[in-house]
Amino acid sequence: YDYDGPSMKTSVPGPRSQNVGAVNFFCNYEESRGNYLVDVDNNRMLDVYTQISSIPIGYNHPALLKLMANPNHLSTLVNRPALGILPPENFPDKLTESLLSVSPSGMTRVQTMACGSCSNENAYKAMFIWYRNKERGHNMPSDEDVSTCMINKAPGCPDLSILSFNGGFHGRTMGCLATTHSKAIHKLDVPSFDWPMAPFPRLQYPLEEFTRENAQEEARCLEETEDVIVKWRQKGNPVAGIVIEPIQAEGGDNHASPDFFKGLRNIARKHGCAFHVDEVQTGGGATGKYWAHEHWGMDDPADIVSFSKKLLTGGYYHKDELQPYRIFNTWMGDPSKNLLLAEVLNVIRRENLLEEVTRSGKALLNGLYDLQAQYPGILSRARGQGTFCAIDICDDATRNSILLKARDKGVLLGGCGDRSIRFRPALIFKEYHVHIFLNIFNDVLAEH
């Protein structure tokens, strides 16, 4: 059902996308298929950005169209329940078939939510509640706890913090935003919490060539993280949880080694902090595994793993200790999204998409290595896992010009960080799509 290549009628945004304001261009989703996004001027672009990394198996996948055309599912589409109190009969089974069939190691529970932000906001709340329960032991909340929380004051609303990392991105609602440190424009003018930020390793690529330097850099970051935890405890605002992305995405596709994450997990354990791995952008298969943290090879990688985007629903997995009893909102997710997700997982299995991603990812990264050897003045730091790849451009202006030129030649890409281009194709991006992309990208670079 996929198209066989890009097809451009106009530059983008074209005449029918005029007056777009903040939007890039208007799309014709009916005509879009597989890896190709079609716009209102009938330009057909190879989509290597996929709605900010949120389309798992391409546009209008026949399996999803068939699913939604099934009249048995109409009721799920028109009756959205308050899942926390009145779930549909089959909901626990649906979770077992879908989200729980890809549970991260050591986690047997999942709480659905509706987007990445509420997933993280509620994960943070679960960590705060867990931390305070631990502090209280078997005691009930005191009268003072209960009365002070109503007026936003300690001890009821305690001075507790979430530690996050420089360059991290965890969403834009106010709790999430206090842990986001990717771009000033995201945070400017919004009040925040006095929560600590630790340095994320700034590695040299290719990772294999700089193992010693990178190990040193990671050791430095781990040491500083531990210092920050101690410092915040001393100043009366202890770290209840640590949140980190397995690959920092918005912040510029920054990788770290399994050893770094193992070290961090140990630091969290040592200091009694919960460890939250945010897989909102990395989860769902793009790294060649369902979860990027699987590449760490740990039995007990985290206390909480949050997700959204390619998973279509939001939510988080958690260990038994992080009780969900006080986590609640009206909808608590959306069964119509779970329905789609269950079929997406079927397609991933049936079509061996994780293996495909691994294969395409190798071709993509090798292609980027070649281009970077060919254009050392423009390209550097090619990096990636699966098709979750990125490359740096010499400067921001050149980056933006390359993005626009690629778009006019029929390849849709996204930026991240100060001067990176990120590659976020769907899981159905095959080796021949990689070659279509590399040819066009090469043309764009050659013109520079």
Place this chain on the structure above:
Amino acid sequence: YDYDGPSMKTSVPGPRSQNVGAVNFFCNYEESRGNYLVDVDNNRMLDVYTQISSIPIGYNHPALLKLMANPNHLSTLVNRPALGILPPENFPDKLTESLLSVSPSGMTRVQTMACGSCSNENAYKAMFIWYRNKERGHNMPSDEDVSTCMINKAPGCPDLSILSFNGGFHGRTMGCLATTHSKAIHKLDVPSFDWPMAPFPRLQYPLEEFTRENAQEEARCLEETEDVIVKWRQKGNPVAGIVIEPIQAEGGDNHASPDFFKGLRNIARKHGCAFHVDEVQTGGGATGKYWAHEHWGMDDPADIVSFSKKLLTGGYYHKDELQPYRIFNTWMGDPSKNLLLAEVLNVIRRENLLEEVTRSGKALLNGLYDLQAQYPGILSRARGQGTFCAIDICDDATRNSILLKARDKGVLLGGCGDRSIRFRPALIFKEYHVHIFLNIFNDVLAEH
């Protein structure tokens, strides 16, 4: 398509809903219709709670089933776009037909979101950005603004606050939660902001009988609100925005008069604070108008009006001055929900549902007055607008026992506040549904 009455096979939760944990019971949404929710034990209950007030026109409305069965809409169901950058071709038209066709007075712009919490979180951010832009005048953010915001510090992350009201509820993500003051259990253990809370009027009902007392109480609350604004400015944490519900819902269905809201609007203007009316629970028709604030009769009721629940999508209307340019997330709403909403609005118009609500609401409130005269030891403070009604029960234990007994007799109700029962039927709740409800409620009360 509606059933003609409740039909109970077992007590609820019945045998097939066993092991429900935190959930009330499991539902059979396929068999539910109109005002009736059917559970897995085939009990059929008149639903006067409607998934925490979020089902606009009942279960499995034929118009919605027909809409979702239309193959033209499959693409909208399977291709969820990043609306902020790549909207579908017809999206602006769809907004004009749906949300913008019911814009609050003085507002011509709407930003869609995905739930009540992100609607409010982003409304707060819009108010903070507006406030800081006003302070900066035509100047760009300073270097200090930009550098400090990255580490969560002022002036980049400024000491600014949102003023909210005792008993208010605006959601449970961390920004929203700092303005929520309904129940301790919502707030306990979660860090918060040092934001001010003002008293919400505690009126006597029926309102017509206590105009003088109520006016005094409202004057007191307005005065205290102004004091709080001055105090917070003096302590260096000025109020950028005021958020309030037209009827406090979770906090116990607390009403206030149009004069109170007019006074508050003036106070906001006088002190340079944005005025945000949270219609997440009140919006969508249950008060007999699309927006509860329409009952105030003002041309310029607010700077921001947020919504969700019965509107099926989330979002907020805003005045031109509250620029949306820096409000962004991956999905920015969900066109599949807009599609449903457009049809819901068609049904509301076609079936004159706002008039029906006004009529049913009168019957409901009069019925509650009668019952409260009959059972003065149990019932008091009957109140409401449209079908958005509530009544107080003598104590919490009796309230909960009444809720359970009513459920076992086939009426599903919800509590709110310390000891209120709230009525939140769908807009298709007709006068004869009111009588079915009143008869059963009478039976329950007679047994007490």
